[in-house]
Amino acid sequence: MSKEIVNAKMKLHLVLENINDLVAILSSSFPYTVEFLNETQWKKVLNYSEDDLIDNSFLDIIDEPFLDQVNNILRSKKEYRELEKDIRLKTKNGLLVWFEIKKSIYMDNIERDKILIILKEISRFKELEEEVRNSEEDLNTITKSIPEIKFWRLFTPKKYEEALNRSYEMLELVINNIPQYIYWKDNDLNYLGCNSNYAKLIGLNSPERLIGKKNSNIFTNIEKIDELNEKEREILKTGQSTYHREEIWDVSNNSPMIIDINRVPLKDLEEKIVGILVSFQDITEKIEKDKKLRESEQKYRNLIETSSVGILELNLIHNEISYINPKLIEILGFDKKEKVTENEIKKYVPIHDLKERVQSNENKKLEFKINDNKGELKWISGKYVNHYNSEGELITLRFWLEDITERKKYEDLITELNMNFLNFSTEIQDNIKTLLKTCKKLLNADSVVYVSEYNKGKQKFFQLLSTENNKFSLSKDEFETGYFLNNFFKKNHDFVQYYNIDIKNIKFSKTDPFIKNHLYSTAFGKKITSDDTSNSIICCFFNEKLEKSAQNQLVLFLIADAIEIEQKRWKATQHLRKQNIRLHEMDKLKAELFSRVAHELKTPLISIKGYAELMKILFSENLTQEMISILKSIEMGCRKLERIVNKLLESSRFEQKKLRIKTRKANLSMLIKKSIEEMQGFAKSRNHTIESNLHKNLILKFDEEQIHKVLTNLISNAIKYTPPGGIIKVKSEKYDSKIIISIEDNGIGFKEEEKKYLFKKFGKIERWGQGWDVDIDGTGLGLYISKKIVDLHKGKIWMKSKGRNEGSTFYFSLPIVN
Structure with missing residues (x-):
């Protein structure tokens, strides 16, 4: 099949499916079988599909009174005449629809005769004709009986007729656009009309198709039909309207819906019932929402209850x-x-x-x-x-x-404790005294005692501390045999303990000074357990009986916890004190070791260096070039080792706080220029350029020798850790009451994790074997010594770098002293 034929067929299909008329091709002989139709329009108007009509007789859907007429039209070999064009067809639902028919005869591609019919729906025109005919008949009847009206009718201005037509049109527009469903019937319950909503609901394309029908033509449920007819007859019989009745309607092809329905009798001018008007709206969604709302309200009510x-x-x-x-x-x-x-x-x-x-x-x-x-x-x-x-x-x-009563009590308690903590000192015993006094105040106790056990040699002792500032120690035997407080130590738990003290019968009434002198009747306390084997207790004495309340227990628990924290702090303090002493001794030993090693290294180093120079002088004429090269290497190694030894000695002096700076007024700019000049040879050997931007005069008080070490160290680092061809910039700035010197390079920079090693002793960052053309020598002491020197000048030293290969800038500041 050629592309042109395919395109033509597609165009034909689009045209037939989008025109409003019904098109069909029939066989040319009886019974006029349907061979083709534009299904979309047929289904839309008459509800037929291709399966319903193809290979079936066209005459099957013709209204019986028009069968002969249609048969003659199809049998005729002529085109269909204008005067014989109106026929009526049956829809799939049994309704009747008027059409204007046009017929043509043509030959197909194998020269067989075919009949082409085109059907145009004219139901609306037919209904209008009927209405006009009825109106004319009514008017003729009236004008014959009342000649005056007949005479007046002849002279009625045309504008009144136009106004009346506009009113009818407006009424029809309103009825068809309101959301309700509306229909009206005569006294025999025949449909006289409806709005568009109702027509669509029952499956009709237009309201006109409903006229003349009954409920039995619309609904299939016999019980529903009888029910509707009974309710409508009741209205016609009683003449009483019913409003807002809820009913369930089950319309075919639709889900059952809940409706709010009104039924009103229609009366003429003589108050005679001539029909019924029914209007209703779908309230299914509203009912569901109301149901959900009631359920939600019930849930909410249950929740708040x-x-x-x-x-x-x-x-x-x-x-x-x-x-x-x-x-x-x-x-x-x-x-x-x-x-x-x-x-x-x-x-x-x-x-x-x-x-x-x-x-x-x-x-x-x-x-x-x-x-x-x-x-x-x-x-x-x-x-x-x-x-x-x-x-x-x-x-x-x-x-x-x-x-929030309990919470308020706890807030007051916490506030009181916080105030005490704010007044705590470094003396643990004073803090415990403060806690005991707080406990006494919050519980309204007469006395609070704290007892702690401790070992002295192989013997165990107990120390007692009270709110009355009584402090004394007892041996184990004295405490266990003579004091009521020992009862708290006997328990293997740290729960709160209550005791009612019977003064007359208790064995401690003569030996325990707390009971003997004050005649306490109630004891309330708990054991405070430690991580180690030692324990302590806190006990509150009362002259009256104490109520066992949750708040009182909470107070005791919080005080006991605070005392336990103080005990742990005391133990931690003692441990740290011992560790600090030990660390201080180790640092001192380390510094002495560095100093001694450095001095021991320096003596043979001087001998090696001296003998190498002596050999060059005494045997210069007998030395070969190779020997001279070896001696030069020895000298270079000696100088390198000498620098390391000097740095070790210097760092050792810093740690032993033996180094003192000697400050005097000098020009820092001149010192910086001198340091740059000294580094020029090293810089040229690595093809670097050193740029400077300095103030002409920077007069400060500083130790020239020590600051020279800082400058030399920072500039040499910039040269060493920048690949050949780099630029080093040295700059001075005045900021508030200090001078800031910066040494910037475009070298390999620092990663974030490397920065933490800077300015620390032996904080050298390994650069060897990573593919950079940089100097890898160094001890990790240069920046450490530089920081110590700057600190002694009450200045600061720091570094900034954006990351690897982003360069770095080292800064140090010195105060301007008047």
Whole structure:
């Protein structure tokens, strides 16, 4: 098949599927079988598909009164005449539709006759003709009976007819565009009309197709048909309208829907019932939303009923409490299930004060005190939410309240402890005394005693410390046989312990000074366990019986924990003190070792260097070139080793704090220029350029010899760690009361993890074997010594580098001293 034929067929298909008329090709002889049709339009207008009509007779869908007429049209060898063109076809649902038919005869590609028919729907025109005919008949009847009207009709201005037509058009537009479904019937329950919504609902393309039909032509459910007919007959019988009735409609090809339906009898001018008007709307979605809303409200109600927070709602319109949940009833000191009146609630909740606070637009956070139903003081905290009506008027207040009494007590306790901690000193024993006094105050105790055990040699002793500043030690035997406090040490746990002391019968009444002198009746305390074998206790004495409360236990636990922290701090301090002494001794030994090794190295180094120079002088005429080269290497090695030894000695002097700087007024600019000049040879050997941007005169007080070491070290490092062909920039800046010197290079730079090794002793970063053309010699002492020198001048030294191969800049600052 050629491309042109394919394109032509595609174009033909597009045209046929997009025209409004129905097109079909039939066989040329009876029974006129359908061979082709434009399915889209046939399905849209008559609800037929190709499967319904292809290879079936076209006459099967013709309305019976028109069969002969259509048969004659198809049998005729002539084109169909204009006067005989109107016929009526049946839809798949059994409805009747008017069409204008046109017929042509043509021959197919194998020269067979075919019939082409084109059907144009004219139902609307037919209905209008019927309406006009009916109107004319009614008008003729009236004009015959009342000649005056007939005469008046002849002179009715045309504008009134136009206005009436516009009103009908407007009414039809409104009916077809409102969201409700509307239909109307006569007294025999025949459909007289409907709006577009209802037509679409029952599967019709236009409202006109419904006219003359009954419910039995629309619905398939017999029970539903009988039910609808019964309800509509009831309206026609009683003449009473019904409004907003909920019903369920099950329309074919649609899911069942819940509707809100109105049925109204239609009456003429004589109040005679002539039909019924029905309107309804789909409320399925609304019903589902209402159902979900009710479920959500129930869940919310269950949530607030079981909430751990008290909830109170005030109705400001009626000035009453509209809701209170069980938790708030419990907070107010009542039983949860107890019925509490509004007046009772108002006794304990300051409703008037709460309303005033809200109206004054204060912070929405609340905190107030109440006395509950049992007479107990309670702290209440919470917040409120405003609810407004559609006019923006405040109508209700909802309060979310919780009992924070315990939290308030704990806050006071923590505040007291924090104040004590702020007053703590480095003396552990003074801190423990402060904690004992705090414990006595918070528990309202008469005395608080702290006992700790310790070893002295092979013997165990107990040290006692009280809030009355009594401090003494006892041997193990003295403490265990003569003091009531030993009872706390006997327990193998650190839980809180209560004791009621019977003065008359207790064996310690004569030996224990705390009981003998003060006649205490209650003891309340706990054991404080340590990581090691030693333990301690804290005990509170009372002259009256103590109530066992959670708050009292909490106070004791917190004080005991604070004492335990102090004990650990004391042990840690003792350990650190010993370690510091040991480290100091090791540093001292190390410094002495460095100094001694350096001195021991220096003596043979001087001999080697001296003998090498002596050989060159005494035997210069007898030395070969190779011998001279060896002696030069010996000299170079000696100089290198000499520099290392000098740095070791210098760092050792720094550590032993033996180095003192000698400052005097001098020109720092001149010293920098001198240092650059000394480094020029080294720089040229590596093909570097040194640039300087210095102030002409920088007069400061400094040690020229030591600062010269710093400059030489920083400049030589820049030369060493920059590949050949680099640029080194030396710059001076004045900033506030100091001079800043910077040495910048474009060398290999530093990674972030390498920076931490700078300025530390032996903090050399390995550069060997990484492919850079740089000098790898060094001891890792140069920057360390430079920092020490700058520190002695009360200056600072630091470095900046963006990373590898980004270069680096070293800075040091010196103060300007007047």
